[in-house]
Amino acid sequence: MSALFEPYALRSLTIPNRIWMAPMCQYSAAPEGPEAGVATDWHFAHYAARATGGTGLILLEATAVSPEGRISPYDLGIWNDQQAEALGRITDFLKAQGTTPGIQIAHSGRKGSTDRPWKGGAPVGPDAHGWQPLGPSPVAFAEDHPVPTELTTDEIQQTVAQFADAARRALDAGFQVAEIHGAHGYLIGEFLSPHSNKRTDAYGGSFENRTRFALEVVDAVRAVWPDHLPLFFRISATDWLEENGWTADDTVRFAAHLKEHGVDLLDVSTGGNASGVRIPVAPGYQVPFAARVKNETGLPVAAVGLITEPEHAEKILANGEADAVLLGRELLRHPYWARHAARELGAEVVAPVQYRRAA
Numbered sequence: 001m002s003a004l005f006e007p008y009a010l011r012s013l014t015i016p017n018r019i020w021m022a023p024m025c026q027y028s029a030a031p032e033g034p035e036a037g038v039a040t041d042w043h044f045a046h047y048a049a050r051a052t053g054g055t056g057l058i059l060l061e062a063t064a065v066s067p068e069g070r071i072s073p074y075d076l077g078i079w080n081d082q083q084a085e086a087l088g089r090i091t092d093f094l095k096a097q098g099t100t101p102g103i104q105i106a107h108s109g110r111k112g113s114t115d116r117p118w119k120g121g122a123p124v125g126p127d128a129h130g131w132q133p134l135g136p137s138p139v140a141f142a143e144d145h146p147v148p149t150e151l152t153t154d155e156i157q158q159t160v161a162q163f164a165d166a167a168r169r170a171l172d173a174g175f176q177v178a179e180i181h182g183a184h185g186y187l188i189g190e191f192l193s194p195h196s197n198k199r200t201d202a203y204g205g206s207f208e209n210r211t212r213f214a215l216e217v218v219d220a221v222r223a224v225w226p227d228h229l230p231l232f233f234r235i236s237a238t239d240w241l242e243e244n245g246w247t248a249d250d251t252v253r254f255a256a257h258l259k260e261h262g263v264d265l266l267d268v269s270t271g272g273n274a275s276g277v278r279i280p281v282a283p284g285y286q287v288p289f290a291a292r293v294k295n296e297t298g299l300p301v302a303a304v305g306l307i308t309e310p311e312h313a314e315k316i317l318a319n320g321e322a323d324a325v326l327l328g329r330e331l332l333r334h335p336y337w338a339r340h341a342a343r344e345l346g347a348e349v350v351a352p353v354q355y356r357r358a359a
Helices: 041-052 081-096 153-172 187-192 212-224 248-260 287-297 310-318 329-333 337-345 353-358
Strands: 008-010 013-015 019-021 057-064 100-106 177-182 231-236 265-269 301-304 324-327
Touching (some): 019 337, 041 081, 057 081, 081 153, 100 153, 153 177, 153 212, 177 187, 177 212, 187 212, 187 231, 231 248, 248 287, 265 287, 287 301, 310 324, 310 337, 324 329
Parallel strands (some): 019 057, 019 324, 057 100, 100 177, 177 231, 231 265, 265 301, 301 324
């Protein structure tokens, strides 16, 4: 049997295959008013297509725990019940197709309040639905980004509570996997890295202090997320900096702590916290980071990054480098990638009854 199409069990949940969809923002929600952050028909159609295409697990895009936690004013949110109710329509459909619905809950931190990518992605102000970004320290992401407002310790605790509230709403909306976004230079990742965290209090300085906020979020989410459902954490395994950054060694050390705090799988990406760095991009370039975490800590991992060919994905799993693969842009190009992969690898993905005459 193809390793790619073996079911995967975490806690009481069984995901039908190892082809998972990585979170990718759609920048397609209303920016303000009562519909702000609410999923639209675009979101439904987008995720529904990948479910009918045979994807085993779909992780919805970075969904903000607060208005200031959005990357752009057009992102999804889960800070109110109306947003959760709209997401329930999506989870119902995904489950009906046999796909496991997951959600990435997130706070953008100092990289928030930016425009949509097809509009240039530059920071925006109040005249374009923007806001003053927040961060662990008053250090801008890049020269063209504003200096964020440093979070107070009370505000840090409020943010921890926002993550817990978001997880509670996600459960009510029907999600079966929750993923905490600690990657790509957003708020949790900003606290982790000495490149962006210059604090001198209990949340800065030492490794233990810089990881404190992340672990408090994990504990708060795990406290409201049911024991029978898995919790993921997404991390950038390296800042790709030669010095004064988050490293692969840090990731391995931190992964062991995440495992102790109830995280079931580490979603391993890289970069995003430092502007202007050189990243050696190539097919599977991030897989070795995932493999190292898996081999040295025993924590299950998912690999991501330019994985486009079924044979490559199969090899990653067969070699024990990861427990699942996450596809990003490839699933934007090919919503039915899983069905094509099954045909190439001699496996099967059961089609919706409406399509079986084309099998």
